[in-house]
Amino acid sequence: MKYVTTIDGKEFEIEVVDDRHIRVGDRLVAVDFESVSGQPVYSLIFDGKSYESFVYQGEEDWEVLLRGRQFQVKVEDEREKRLRAAAGGGVAEGGEFHLKAPMPGLVVSLLVEEGQPVKKGQVLLILESMKMQNELKAPRDGMMGRIRVKAGESVEQKQALLSLH
Amino acid sequence: MKYVTTIDGKEFEIEVVDDRHIRVGDRLVAVDFESVSGQPVYSLIFDGKSYESFVYQGEEDWEVLLRGRQFQVKVEDEREKRLRAAAGGGVAEGGEFHLKAPMPGLVVSLLVEEGQPVKKGQVLLILESMKMQNELKAPRDGMMGRIRVKAGESVEQKQALLSLH
Amino acid sequence: MFNKVLIANRGEIAVRIIRACRELGLETVAVFSEADRNALHVRYADEAYLLGPAPSRESYLRADKILDIAKKSGANAIHPGYGFLAEREDFAAKCADLGITFIGPKPSSIAAMGDKGKARATVIKANVPVVPGTEAVGNMTDDDLLNIAPSIGFPLLIKATAGGGGKGMREVKSLEEMPTLLQSARREAESSFGDGNVYLEKLVEGARHIEFQIMADSQGNVIHLGERECSIQRRHQKLLEEAPSPFLDDELREKMGSVAVKSAQAVDYVNAGTIEFLVDKDRNFYFLEMNTRLQVEHPITEMVTGVDIVAEQIRIARGRQLSYTQEQIHFKGHAIECRVNAEDPFNGFMPSTGRITHSILPTGPGVRVDTGVYPGFEITPYYDPMIAKLIVWGETRAQAILRMRRALEEYRIVGVRTNIPFHQTLMDSHRFMGGQFDTRFVEERFSMDGSTEIKNSNAEIAAILATLVAHKQTERSAQIVRRNERDTSNWKWVGRWERMHR
């Protein structure tokens, strides 16, 4: 199977030849790849070098934590890549933004009202979790849409808090 | 459910009243009992005291490892106990003994032949495992029955090695 | 003399105290919230009692229940650890009333130092230098504070009088933004300490945060165990501490040490305590506050002095004399502590909760880990995000940094995100290695991106890893689809039966 893998705009062509070999660009290389203890921890011996890494599936991309660095990695097989190229590759920019609770906690206060215009970086809501007051901010300029929570309310992780048009 | 639990000949009458209470003899006591991390490790808070223990199912009895001591514990519910009492409780003593490999290893040498009389404590076979030569001995006097392995053979754990009449 | 100690705390510090008690042959009583039934301190203690639901207010802050449990269990001493009830004068006083030894200072010392405003006034009388700020004591109103602020000058800090750990603290750049910040500081102080009082302090720029460990016995002996450098902070939360400070020489150490001792003496201090100082670029130092309790970062002092501070606390509480004179305290080598928090350093240090599914601790020479978590334990949002302290000792600062680097590389925690990558990036920072930092370093002159050169050299490997994991996943889901096809075939067959026989 051939993949096109992208990190920070840089593309790597990687072909999984069999269990023990991959082709990176033109180079055929022996790999020894194992997951450890059934965890998302992976040991890779590549060209004699021993690497260990956490690999998680993020919202869209893969997250690779390697030697203290985190990499956002997009992995697409050839078919996906072609489809995306055909669609023009443009991801909608102006659509509605839904703020979800990044962790369970208590809504301490709401600093905006429905229909109010907000600026990028403006604090929308304060969520208390682990004894810390966490400020949740607007990712871009926009207009406040529906607000689904009240101050004093406990929320679950990923619960929808409010929308931004 | 009522149980009769025996350690070293001493009987304990223990009734599991509900999730949070047991009766030991006549005493009704609150217990807080949890298994830890899905392992055979158990935390028991009993009368305010905090205990932690490994509890394994042995060949016949339960094995409880508590504060560095191992206890062989027989747990029977009332019905089992009565059935056993009715049967007379006698376990056959003279039957055939099957020596099984207590661990995987290599049979280094066989020191007996089929049909040979052996004495209790006599070395029957040497099994090499973890770089140690382990002598497997006769548990009682008897006559050698079938020998199922040869010197130089690798054996699995619990594999039958030989019988003693 | 007491023989059974109740530990009124949770997490790594409860475990630390249980260890000290056990090594002194004392029995231990743990208390726990419903969220902590399987916590390590419950598993390790001789006795354990439920306090109540997970929130601290309903469990670890319930002084009444804790004292009831002490009576019920026959515990004749209480160690409060840090946080929770550790700096509550009323709690220490109630212990005394009930004939229970509080392993800490006298209630009067807690009171004198606990209100940060009062503490400033007290040490000023003992000629200890303090940061310019509000000197009046008590419940100052917003109007009072707004009036005084210009005379102190901006930037300044609003600080909670009952405070600690940066909670209820706000930096103010101008009078205009001050009312809003006062409000939010009071709100946070109220929610953290049940006390919304605040005071003001000049912001010393380019300052280092350096604290001295002191120990005092009830015979009037007071010694210090040297300093800890605590300038590596983020939002006023300490992240890394080291001993000794690369900024101090012997002369300044001696001077500050004797001021620390004097500060403790000013409140008749007994047991372990910490005097926090700000040190400016010109080596002027100012008393900031005294923490009248065991400090999170006490292990680095233990590593360089060889003194077991918790065991010594217990000995002092039993009425014994200090085991050491000032002359017997020698400093050997260098120690560093990294606070391992359940926070995602790549996502604004957002707290991370969940079950720890796997963990490998770094071990070996010169490494110590103090932790209260283990594989299978659930990190809940109710408590502090600190899940472990990684402490190393080396003959020199350079060796300690190298050792910390390898220990961080070895540490595995799966199930929650941690700030270990932050510490790894810090260990690679030239400014940190050179000892060139102040309390603003992390926020203003530090980036998680690190050297792009190193990053680029690992990008290909990261790409390969992600590709192999994605490939594995695709293969696995293909297999599941195939298996499901087989599994449902019986149902298809039933469907066929139905149709055939309809």
Next chain:
Amino acid sequence: MFNKVLIANRGEIAVRIIRACRELGLETVAVFSEADRNALHVRYADEAYLLGPAPSRESYLRADKILDIAKKSGANAIHPGYGFLAEREDFAAKCADLGITFIGPKPSSIAAMGDKGKARATVIKANVPVVPGTEAVGNMTDDDLLNIAPSIGFPLLIKATAGGGGKGMREVKSLEEMPTLLQSARREAESSFGDGNVYLEKLVEGARHIEFQIMADSQGNVIHLGERECSIQRRHQKLLEEAPSPFLDDELREKMGSVAVKSAQAVDYVNAGTIEFLVDKDRNFYFLEMNTRLQVEHPITEMVTGVDIVAEQIRIARGRQLSYTQEQIHFKGHAIECRVNAEDPFNGFMPSTGRITHSILPTGPGVRVDTGVYPGFEITPYYDPMIAKLIVWGETRAQAILRMRRALEEYRIVGVRTNIPFHQTLMDSHRFMGGQFDTRFVEERFSMDGSTEIKNSNAEIAAILATLVAHKQTERSAQIVRRNERDTSNWKWVGRWERMHR
């Protein structure tokens, strides 16, 4: 000077050496057998290469493959650890031929000390006292040995000339049983070391096994780092070591230390080595043998001296002078090491294999764990059963024992049986606490039953625990039966359909 080190070993000692290299800024190359693909030393090293199948002869003893990997990877030094190739003169010589630094002594020193018979002859010349025994050197036949035996006197010991770790060792009580024992000793020696040669030594009764750590640099400086008490053994396998020995005073320590140094000088020794002595009841001491390598129990010496022995080995191999003179070596406190083996102490110390499913390490002040295993790792029957070394330090021997007791209580390993309960029972033994033991103590005067009083007080709790677990299991299996009933209901229904429409 080398910058990349191949570690020709596995398990905890490979991890230990990788740590030292990393802290010195050296790159590391691991080698592994098929059974060890996921071992910690492979995961922690910078590079890793497969040697071959699990058995040592096909992997860790394959000197040829290891040297090939060194060349391929550019490793210009090899650390052999202990066991495997550590005391193989030919391997050390081959390294030298290839320009690879062997981190250990010269081949000639290994040869002089590696053959235990030759070693005796060498040190006798240097006026070092030895245990009476065979003084002739070389391949003695059974007849030679049977002839000499009566002049030495019984009981005596048959020992493997290439030996170590009690392998190929047999105790002989009379001439009659000697031929059989010679045969089995030779067989074990042959299988362990590829060399069936043996020699004889008088059995010193009531003896203690006390060894001295020495360090020597290539400039001719030789120092000792004090002794280790190693008398707690079972079948000649050390189980627990401590430093200092409770049996030695300063005078005897100095005397034995200087004999140890003299023994090392007798073979022009360079790098770390250990001189083993037997000390009888009357404090006479006899040279037993020299281990020309890093010793399993080196960490206790590190704990009491502060010297990082492995880092020092590497520095010496780089041609540096020793970092310490004899006068700079000071002993502080007391250290104990318990060897944690995958063995069932309640079942004749039978080796135990399997996957480790869960583990909690003891941590905190004064505790160090050196291990190569982790949850998810499989303990195979191919290698030594030692899976971890638990090391503690205390200010006094009593404090070290209390600390070890609490550390053992904290240690959790699930998946294999371990000898931790043995160590716990030992820590409670009055004879051990009193320092009253010799090399026969464990086999002859120790029982796993311990105090029946303590046992009885816990029996009720054990009964409750087993009952609750059994009850839980019964309930669970009842539920499974019920669930299966539901699951199969659809099938019953199909059956009914079939019958209805037949």
